[in-house]
Amino acid sequence: MRLIVQKYGGTSVGTPERIRNVARRLVETQREGCRVVAVISAMAGVTDELIKLAHEMSPHPTERELDILLATGEHAAAALIAMAVNALGGRAISVDRRAGGNFNRSQSHQGPDREHQSKADS
Secondary structure (H helix, E strand, O other), rough: EEEEEEEEEEEEOOOOHHHHHHHHHHHHHOOOEEEEEEEEEEEEHHHHHHHHHHHHHHHOOHHHHHHHHHHHHHHHHHHHHHHHHHHHOOOOOEEEEOOOOOOOOOHHHOOOOOEEEEEEEE
């Protein structure tokens, strides 16, 4: 069984209709007999808004807390994608790549485009 990795974020998951479009693509790939891993970033504008809020709380937020905060945008998008895939008859669960481990910036991508996964298994 082939493994396909697809990445979505920003404007491609920026509205409920776009989320459903992404979910349809994921389900179609599953129905072609492939295992699918979808790497999901935050919806358009969410990361920038969270960074702005963080800097309103502290001029120099700690890297750990900033990572935790920014992950919330990615978790939300991944969960919404998984819900939409499941509603279309596919199979999906959202997965936090930090789960079960100590996470720090040296293990992540630098900058706001940190990626979390929504894993859709066929």
